[in-house]
Amino acid sequence: MSAPVYLKISVQPEDFDTGAELQQLKAATPQAGALVNFIGMVRDLSADGKLDEMVIEHYPGMTEAALQRIAEQACQRWPLLGIRLIHRVGSLAAQAQIVLVATTSLHRQAAFEACAFMMDYLKTEAPFWKKEIGDFGERWVEARATDEHAKQQWQKNNGKSPT
C-alpha cells in the first residue's frame, strides 16, 4: 500500500517478449511470492467471419494517463509490489499479442484480483479502439456490455473480487 510500487507502462506498435518482461518484473520485485499476468491475443475469428488483421487506434497522451490512473487505483486497493502494463497499437495479425497486464505481490490473492481489476478497467476506460479487417470487409469492434458490467462489480464490491 504505502511502499513504493515498481510500475512500468508501455504503449507501442512492437510485439513484446513475455518471458523477458516477466523476468524483469520479478527481478524488480524480488520479495514477491506471487506473479499473475494476463495476455490478450487477436482471435482469428471475429463475430463476422475470418479475421485477417486488427488495427488498434488510440489517443496518445490520454492512453498513458488512463493506464497510469488504473495502475494507481489498483495500488490503492491491493498491497502490490510491481505492475507491468503493455498495450500494442497499430496493425496486428491474427494470434498476435495485444496486451500484457502483470502484477506481483507477497501472496497470490492480491496479484490475482489486481490483475483482473486492471483488465476490467482497461477494457472500459483506456482510449483504445479496435477495427477488424477480414473477408467481411472492415468494422469497428462494438463495446461489450459485459465489460462495463465487470467494471461496475468492482465499484460495488469495494476491495473485493466481483462474483
Place this chain on the structure above:
Amino acid sequence: MSAPVYLKISVQPEDFDTGAELQQLKAATPQAGALVNFIGMVRDLSADGKLDEMVIEHYPGMTEAALQRIAEQACQRWPLLGIRLIHRVGSLAAQAQIVLVATTSLHRQAAFEACAFMMDYLKTEAPFWKKEIGDFGERWVEARATDEHAKQQWQKNNGKSPT
C-alpha cells in the same frame, strides 16, 4: 466444456522457462483470446527469518493424479482451451520459481477464474510439503487456514469466483 482441452502437467526438480512454456501453450490453443497464468516464487523471508533454501517433498504418483483431477474439475466448470501445470520439487533457493498454472480460453473471465481456482485447489489438495531452511534452523511450513477457506468459497459459489 465438451471440446478437447490441451492439458500438460509436469512435476519436476528442474526450473522452467516461463516464456517458452506460455509460447507453447499459445501455439497449442491458437483460437485463444486470453491467457492467464500464475507463477509462485520462493520468498526470501519466512515467518521465522531469512530463508536460505526451501525443500519441497511430494508423493510421487498421487501428485500427478491430484493435479490431473484439479485440471479436470476446472475444465468442467469453465470453457477452457488449454491448461499448463508445472510444480517443482526438491531443493529451491530464495526467489526460485515453484509453480506455474496457466490457462487459455476465448475470453478472459474463464481463464482468470480457472487459474485462481486451480491454485486454490492445488494449495489444499495436491500432496506437496514445504520445508524452510534458514538461520532459524529448519521447519515445515504450516498449512494456512486462508487457503482452505479460499477453496471452500469455490464449493459454495458453484461456477463463480469467490468474494
Place this chain on the structure above:
Amino acid sequence: MKITILYFARIKEVVNYSSEDVVLPEGIETIIALKSWLSTRGETWQKLFNGSGVVRAAINHELVDDMATMDEGDEVAFFPPVTGG
C-alpha cells in the same frame, strides 16, 4: 473561448478529420452545449450527437460526462466507447 477538438475511431471517420481548433460562441461552456452547437453544422453532426450511438468525451485526457465545463485552451476529445484490451 478557443479550444481544440479531437475525433477518434468511428467518429473520426464520420466527421472525416481528426482535429480542429474552434472558437466557441459566448455561453457554450459544457460538453452538452458543445455537442448541441456542433449538431447545428448539418445532418452528419446532428446524427452523430443525437443518434443512437454513444459519444464519449474527454477534457485534457480525462473522461468526463456531459455536464463537465471547458476552459480556454482545453483539448476536448470525442470518441466511441473504448474497446481495447
Place this chain on the structure above:
Amino acid sequence: MKITILYFARIKEVVNYSSEDVVLPEGIETIIALKSWLSTRGETWQKLFNGSGVVRAAINHELVDDMATMDEGDEVAFFPPVTGG
C-alpha cells in the same frame, strides 16, 4: 489383510521411516481403526494420531476421510495438511 503404508513430511520424520508393509489384524478395516491400531505401538504413535496435529490420509492416491475402508493390497498414506503452490 496386507497393506503398504507410506509416511510423508513431518510425519515421516516422526516415525523415522517412509514406508512399511503391514498385515492388519482381523477387524481393522477403516482409516480410523488403522490409526487406533498404530497408536498402540507406543508414545510416538499415540501422540501422532491423537495429538493436536491433523493427519491426512490417502488410499491409492486419493484423499480420504477417517471412515474410508481399505482393501487387500491398498497403498495407504499418512501426511500433514499439504503446503504446495
